[in-house]
Amino acid sequence: MATAQFLALSSSSSASAAARPRARRAASSRVCAAGSALASGEPARRLAAEFDPAIPLASAVTPPSGWYTDPEFLRLELDRVFLRGWQAVGHIGQVKNPNDFFTGSLGNVQFVICRDANGKLQAFHNVCRHHASLLACGSGQKTCFQCPYHGWTYGLDGTLLKATRISGIKNFNKNDFGLLPIKVATWGPFVLARFDDSSQDTVDDVVGGDEWLGSASDLLSRSGIDTSLPHICRREYIIECNWKVFCDNYLDGGYHVPYAHGALASGLQLQSYETLTYERVSVQRCESALAEQEDIDRLGTKATYAFVYPNFMINRYGPWMDTNLAVPLDATRCKVVFDYFLDESLLDDQDFIDRSLKDSEQVQIEDIALCEGVQRGLESPAYGVGRYAPSVEMAMHHFHCLLHANLSG
Template sequence: MAAARSLAALSSARATRPGPRRAGAWPPRVSAAVARAVAAEPEHARRLVAEFDPAVPLDAAVTPPSGWYADQDFLRLELDRVFLRGWQAVGHIWQVKNPNDFFTGRLGNVEFVVCRDANGNLHAFHNVCRHHASLLACGSGQKTCFQCPYHGWTYGLDGTLLKATRISGIKNFNKNDFGLVPIKVATWGPFVLARFDDESTEDDAGDVVGDEWLGSASELLSTNGIDTSLPHICRREYIINCNWKVFCDNYLDGGYHVPYAHGALASGLQLQSYETLQAYERVSVQRCESAPSEPDDFERLGTKALYAFVYPNFMINRYGPWMDTNLAVPLGSTKCKVVFDYFLDKSLLDDQNFIERSLKDSEQVQMEDIALCEGVQRGLESPAYGVGRYAPSVEMAMHHFHCLLHANLSG
């Protein structure tokens, strides 16, 4: 069994574990099935990890091999060791602003639902009925309970099994053992975070979560307005025919590609000011100043832009009155979904012309980036390419990203 299925193996072991326990509880230790799954990781995926050496200085280093971007077994290893461990960004607070709000998502083979109960408490669960594994909810919206569309089993927004239909005559059944399986959930600023490797459900203070998720970059992002709860304007999703890391690499090249690929954007920036401020434990921060503008110019970018990459796949862009976020979700070894969420200062909420022009300009940049990323993916799959090199003066954040991946994948 592939490594990325270890969570599924854990769920299976959990469902058959004997003895009483609280509703939805996970077993306290990793099951033998998980240990076997990890041991069965494909040897060639481990060899691909070893082909990148993070100890080589940036100016002498080569990039990860093309197999990192096209191999299905390598993606399974990433899902198990990168995405299903530690805090992951999964949404924003405006999706669960009110009691009974919910939204769903998928990461690898994990289906999840995040909701706010009638008392205002935030919860997250595996979006799987405990009867015969049907998905419970889809999309987003409001519900007072989750009713399985297959056989009608019904759960409260706190995960409790409220109703199990047509089970008269069943033996050795305690409905308290069949609540939804919980996922640890928390918020930092406007972002909703989940941990798929931690079965505890006790609340975490925001600063503790921030320190775990952002490390020492937490204060920097706070002081630059990242944790401000700007109103959410809209969401746009793009399916891109490239590995999820291709999109991240494009983001992390220190503005290298901007003058060649984004002519309109480049004209509004002082590209000579583009810099990587610092690479923190799990965060790298880039910054660029805007070009001087005339009084009547369209001011989307403000005076400076801050770009924060939060390992492994979340990007936060703060510029002028706007903040937008990009979440790169793997759909396969050569396909990903990138979710854009746009947030805007309250003072401009009624300026529809400004909003429409801003989103149009942003859309143009996304289309240009999609073309770039899909072209890179095709090149990575070509027999002509094995490894590349870094531009030391601008691609230090990309190298940092690759080193973090290596540490997770080899540890």
């Protein structure tokens, strides 16, 4: 990055160098504190307490419908679930080269992930320190972030490089007005962010599998979660349902597959379905039916579906890996981002790629119809709580217990 082209900013502040880091940390703390204050409603906490994780699965009832419809409950989730701990936000192909960047949001947090000119992975709140304009949008390559509002310019390391038309300003030090950092790291092919910790002490920008995945880390590492798989495409869906409805659908142990996904069901041996639960991860596995050669090529001999709490799903089958990220938009809408990765040996087989993506698209269309129907039912006065099918819905119950633990803590 050529920083010499930018006007140097003179410091007119009498604050000491030792005081400047405290100013940045204080600002970052205010971000978290504001989220906490917003989500401190007592009704939402009472709603969380209506689910009892101590009741055995065979006797348990599901969370009440308010978990899926109440806007204040979502604010509690954003504070207690999404803005604490590592969250999956993208894949390394999006920031493969210096100057690559992509943006995203989670609740009221706007963020940008980038790789600076030296190849270091960086993440910041995507907010200009002047008058709060968003700095960047979408994805691509930039040598700097220039605010579209008043032209304040930042390096990809977060440093304020240029503040326009500030002659006469007093008590201003550019080192106090860099972008607020977000902790960022990778695991395998995935980019992770941590919004409750702005320290930059992750070694080599890699998070330990045990820290993110617990004791499931080794299993997933052996299940073909491969950084070398090229990214094929991304598809995004806006679904008229609470984000947990989509997750519940994923976690029902294949319960809905024979009723909703006829084509998919014909390629799987559903009687072989098994579910494993770990600290923050559940894994569902199923053998393929191997009815036709094209199914063998597409599905392989066994499919593995891993759910990483709270909202990230990794699916590995045959030569394919795809991921699903369920991002809440409001209490009754979510965005689900699908990323597809494929074994390099099949990159030239466009017919196979098109056929596989068409099959996947059909499953998504069927799931969207299911999820939106469930959301309408949850909003009906006829529904309060439901029951679990103990032989198949273990992962769903596990998910709800993890949510309860976070929301009650």
